[in-house]
Amino acid sequence: MIQFEEMGFTPGILKSIKELGFEYPMPVQEKVIPLMLGTENDIIALAQTGTGKTAAFGLPLVLSTDPEMNSTQALILCPTRELCIQITGDLADYSKHTGNLRILAVYGGSSIENQIRELKKGVHIIVATPGRLIDLIGRRAARLNNVHTVVLDEADEMLNMGFLDSINEILEEVPEGRRTLLFSATMSPEIGSIARKYMNNPSEITIGTKNSSAENVSHNYYLVHARDKYKVLKRIADFEPDIYGIVFCRTRKETQEVASNLINDGYDADALHGELSQSQRDAVMQKFRQKNLQILVATDVAARGLDVDDLTHVINYSLPDDPEIYTHRSGRTGRAGKTGISIALVHLREKNNLTRIERLIKKNFKSLPIPTGTEICGKQLFNWVGKIENVTTGHKEIEKYIPEIKQRFENLDREELLRRVVTLEFERFLDDYRLGEDLIAPVPEKAGRDEARTGKRSRDHFEGDYTRLFINRGKSDGFYPEQLIDLINQNTRGAQIPIGKIDLMKDFSFFEVGSDHADMLIRTLHNRQYMDSRLVLQKAQEKSDKKDRTGEFRGKRSSKHPEKRRSDKRQKTERHYFN
Numbered sequence: 001m002i003q004f005e006e007m008g009f010t011p012g013i014l015k016s017i018k019e020l021g022f023e024y025p026m027p028v029q030e031k032v033i034p035l036m037l038g039t040e041n042d043i044i045a046l047a048q049t050g051t052g053k054t055a056a057f058g059l060p061l062v063l064s065t066d067p068e069m070n071s072t073q074a075l076i077l078c079p080t081r082e083l084c085i086q087i088t089g090d091l092a093d094y095s096k097h098t099g100n101l102r103i104l105a106v107y108g109g110s111s112i113e114n115q116i117r118e119l120k121k122g123v124h125i126i127v128a129t130p131g132r133l134i135d136l137i138g139r140r141a142a143r144l145n146n147v148h149t150v151v152l153d154e155a156d157e158m159l160n161m162g163f164l165d166s167i168n169e170i171l172e173e174v175p176e177g178r179r180t181l182l183f184s185a186t187m188s189p190e191i192g193s194i195a196r197k198y199m200n201n202p203s204e205i206t207i208g209t210k211n212s213s214a215e216n217v218s219h220n221y222y223l224v225h226a227r228d229k230y231k232v233l234k235r236i237a238d239f240e241p242d243i244y245g246i247v248f249c250r251t252r253k254e255t256q257e258v259a260s261n262l263i264n265d266g267y268d269a270d271a272l273h274g275e276l277s278q279s280q281r282d283a284v285m286q287k288f289r290q291k292n293l294q295i296l297v298a299t300d301v302a303a304r305g306l307d308v309d310d311l312t313h314v315i316n317y318s319l320p321d322d323p324e325i326y327t328h329r330s331g332r333t334g335r336a337g338k339t340g341i342s343i344a345l346v347h348l349r350e351k352n353n354l355t356r357i358e359r360l361i362k363k364n365f366k367s368l369p370i371p372t373g374t375e376i377c378g379k380q381l382f383n384w385v386g387k388i389e390n391v392t393t394g395h396k397e398i399e400k401y402i403p404e405i406k407q408r409f410e411n412l413d414r415e416e417l418l419r420r421v422v423t424l425e426f427e428r429f430l431d432d433y434r435l436g437e438d439l440i441a442p443v444p445e446k447a448g449r450d451e452a453r454t455g456k457r458s459r460d461h462f463e464g465d466y467t468r469l470f471i472n473r474g475k476s477d478g479f480y481p482e483q484l485i486d487l488i489n490q491n492t493r494g495a496q497i498p499i500g501k502i503d504l505m506k507d508f509s510f511f512e513v514g515s516d517h518a519d520m521l522i523r524t525l526h527n528r529q530y531m532d533s534r535l536v537l538q539k540a541q542e543k544s545d546k547k548d549r550t551g552e553f554r555g556k557r558s559s560k561h562p563e564k565r566r567s568d569k570r571q572k573t574e575r576h577y578f579n
Contacts, residue, residue, distance in 0.1 A: 002030060008037050009063060012097035017059070020093060026052035029059075031205045036060035036181070042202035043181045044195055051207055051335070053183050054090045057151050061125065062091060064149070067099040070122040071146040075174065077130055077167065079157040081107040081278075082285065087153065088127045101125070106142070108132045109278040116141040130158065130166035137173055147174045155184040155191055157328065161301070164190060171198050185331060186324045217334035221344040221354060221365045225482075229345050230261055232370055233317060236343065237267060237295060239371040241383040245313030247297045248320075248329050258317060259297040272298040300325055309335060316344040319353050323360040330361075343368075377426065384425060466500045467518035471525075472536040474507045479531070484511060491524050510540055 004017050004025060025033065028047045035043055037060050047053055057076075065073050078084050088105035095101040104123040106115045108131055115132075119141045126133070126142065136142035150171065152158070158167060171180075180199050184191055195202060224232045237243055249255040252273040259271035270284050270293050281302070287293045289308055296303075300320065311333040320326055333340025344365065346354050358364055371379075409417055473479035481502050488497060500512030513521055518539065526537040 002034070007033055009059065010098065012099075013059060013063060013094060015097045016094050019096075022055070026055075028052050028205070028207045029056045031207070032056040032181075033060055035203055035205075037063070039203075040179060042179060042199040043205065044187075044199070044202045045181070045183045045205045045207070046187055047183065047185070047205075047207035053153065054087055055094070057153075057181055057183070058087070058091050058094050061149060061151070062095045062098060062101065065101060065124050067101045067124060069124075069146075072123055072126055072142070072144060073146060074125045074149045074151070075144060075147050075170075076125065076127045076151040076153060077133070077158065077170065078127065078153045079129065079161055079163070081109055081129065083154065084127050084129055091125060091127070103127065106132050106136060112136070112139075130163040130170060133170060134166050137170070144170075144174045147178055149179045149181070150174055152180070152182045152184075152194070155182050155194070156186050156188055156324070159188065159190045160325075164194075167194065168197075185327055188324070216338065217330050217340045217342050219330065219342050219344075219361070219363055219365045220368050221346045222368055222370055223351075224345055224347055224370070226347040226349075229317060229347075230258065232345055233258070233315065234262075234265065235371045235376060236313075236315065237262070238376045239379050240313065241380055243313050244291060244294055245296075245311055245315060246303065246308075246329075246332060247295060247315045247317050248303070249297060249299060250318035250320075252299060254318065255297050255299050255302075262295060262297065267295055268293050269295040269297060272296055272302045274299065274302055276302075300329070303332075308332070310338070311335075311340060314340070314342045316342070319344055319346065319350050319357070321353075323353075323357045326357045327361060381422065381426060465515040466498070466512040467515040468510055468512050468540045469518060469521070470536070470538050470540040471509050471511070472507075473531065474505045474509050476506050477531055479509065480504065484509070487525070487530065488521070491528070492521065497521065 002025065004014060004022065007025075009017070028045060028051050032043060032045055032053075033056060035041060036057065045053065045056065061074050061076075076087060078087060084105045084107045088103055091101075091103045095103070102121075102123050103125045104115070104118050105127045106119075107129040112132070112135060115136065116139065119126075119136065128136075128142075133142060137144070152167070158164075180202075182191065182195060182199065182202070222232050222236075233247065247258060249258055252275055255273045256271050259269055262269035270287065272281065272284050276284070284293075284296070288296045297317075314329050314333045316326070316329060320329070330340075330342035333342065344354060354365060412420070471484070473483075481504070484502065485499070488499070497517045498514035501510075502512075503510040522537050522539070525535050528535045
């Protein structure tokens with residue numbers, strides 16, 4: 001492995017590299033830097049965000065720019081204000097010990113007059129978003145006739161944002177003999193078109209696999225009912241106490257709703273979307289970068305160019321329509337040699353979309369079980385215990401209170417004190433999960449319509465007898481097979497109950513279950529509160545050969561009925577159909 005000291009950098013640049021803590025070149029730096037310093041070739045580098053691209057082109061640019069020449073010699077184009085500011089800051093760090101190198105960031109949302117004044121003083125390197133640079137060129141403030149190097153950073157993102165015409169216009173302004181470097185996470189046809197038009201026999205470097213996500217990112221998914229997405233997101237956040245991640249949503253409305261729900265439920269979260277003003281956006285990003293927020297909920301457009309280190313998770317609340325966007329999302333974690341986790345919340349209709357992404361990144365997603373309430377409580381408890389083990393003690397301000405605290409606790413033994421402290425600390429989790437329902441994922445296998453919907457074995461897979469049951473819920477209650485299966489799953493966790501034919505009526509329903517499970521199910525569900533009233537669940541036995549207009553055999557009439565609040569019509573119907 002070649003070292004920075006062997007690459008030909010000046011002592012001043014090597015001093016900056018050491019101060020920044022760079023111990024050895026990352027793969028993209030190891031390949032790009034020697035090409036930039038040793039050849040005149042144009043370069044296409046395909047690498048994910050966060051792999052060290054800025055240093056790969058930034059360090060050689062600092063070396064090759066002459067601070068004595070009062071003109072713009074290098075131009076870096078990038079998609080967003082945030083990335084523009086970040087690159088400018090990095091270049092300033094690289095050039096700290098190399099003389100008076102002037103670097104200017106130009107972007108929309110900031111005073112164009114101030115940028116024009118700085119350009120008139122003379123700037124060696126311009127870092128710009130395409131739209132603002134076009135404005136400055138039109139005002140004859142940005143002069144690019146002495147530019148010898150152009151860098152297109154995150155070129156695929158710029159094209160996704162509609163900057164193709166602006167890029168073409170800018171590249172027409174720079175001298176034909178300039179050198180062009182193109183950095184991108186994916187190689188799309190549009191990028192190929194730019195390369196053919198503006199680059200001269202470029203050297204191509206690929207870090208990892210083309211159009212693939214970061215190698216040190218694990219790809220996982222939870223199969224969920226669409227209505228349960230937020231509940232599952234909440235469980236993920238609770239199951240990962242140290243989460244520091246981005247949740248990607250499809251729309252601004254969804255982004256704001258998810259963020260508001262998280263905030264209301266007590267999480268350190270906020271939203272990032274296009275309806276925020278620049279000052280609001282900056283405030284949110286500052287909180288997130290300082291880790292005052294654990295979860296940032298964002299749209300793809302709002303998160304473009306967002307550069308944050310140490311993300312533990314990227315969560316796809318909604319999968320993107322374009323599989324390549326997934327590679328950008330997942331590439332925001334697992335940076336700088338660290339591991340990261342990418343999670344997708346997928347309902348059955350999105351399975352095909354997941355398959356397309358797997359083909360693009362050439363990796364299989366791992367299906368994860370939804371964390372149970374018991375697992376979450378245990379994870380949170382032991383995370384808290386670990387913090388207690390590692391806390392620093394001995395503060396003088398606390399010591400003076402210890403004697404009185406000991407006195408007040410002297411009637412409690414150690415175990416009782418622990419129980420009370422744990423109960424107080426975990427009251428929310430215990431309330432949420434100890435007695436709460438566990439979420440059951442739908443089963444996507446093609447084992448018949450009912451089994452795909454229910455996750456239980458259907459009649460085709462069950463060779464035993466069935467018992468027909470009556471339940472006092474029907475279509476008028478919004479009670480359909482999905483609600484019936486969820487009711488059974490939530491109250492018989494772990495039991496594989498065979499379910500046969502389901503007949504839905506207006507005010508009640510019949511369904512078949514394996515006979516060995518019928519009595520247990522009745523004991524479990526009969527008289528349980530559900531949908532704001534009490535369930536009636538009993539066997540519907542065939543007592544007569546006479547059929548009524550529904551085609552069902554009438555049962556014997558019951559002299560008493562437990563549902564006092566039901567209509568007379570409904571009570572009469574129920575008496576016909578259960579014992």
